[in-house]
Amino acid sequence: DTGVSQNPRHKITKRGQNVTFRCDPISEHNRLYWYRQTLGQGPEFLTYFQNEAQLEKSRLLSDRFSAERPKGSFSTLEIQRTEQGDSAMYLCASSLYGQGTDTQYFGPGTRLTVL
């Protein structure tokens, strides 16, 4: 059983460019979450999916952010017109909701640097 994987691990971009991150959850997990972690802080919730449906979005997720989970498998997080304030670690997690404790398992993250 492989863990949650994320690609790329690092991304450096210039302000104003668009970036896209990918997350592959643990197989059979029906929930997938995105969090953002800035230096010296704990992760903050951005959005989550149950299967292919995006059920909740944080107010942290501005209109420049969009996330998808086609077919309820992998997910992508796109940031349009990046700003320096978007520099952070973007974490993905997955869980099996409805059976057990719904524990979230995290991927290694994608570190975004906006120049």
Next chain:
Amino acid sequence: AQTVTQSQPEMSVQEAETVTLSCTYDTSESDYYLFWYKQPPSRQMILVIRQEAYKQQNATENRFSVNFQKAAKSFSLKISDSQLGDAAMYFCAYRSGSGGSNYKLTFGKGTLLTVNP
């Protein structure tokens, strides 16, 4: 909204000794879960231990145990026989148990644990 507070930004412990990391939380809910996650430098976050609020017995996982005080809204992590590999940032997290925001984790700011040989 729920909040999680970790009052110790940094802690250090000698190898083989015991250390306790503090966490307090604020909630009006009665059904919830509490977690400790470990984040080693440049590595992914790993679940250390989980506690269901309805369980009175404190959770234990090998050298890791918690002291869950529901009335005081306190959830501390004890690491016994500390090892060099325990060095990491430790995050305390809260999740609602049913209804409401039972999908998201709310994290504290973390405690950086250093283990000295």
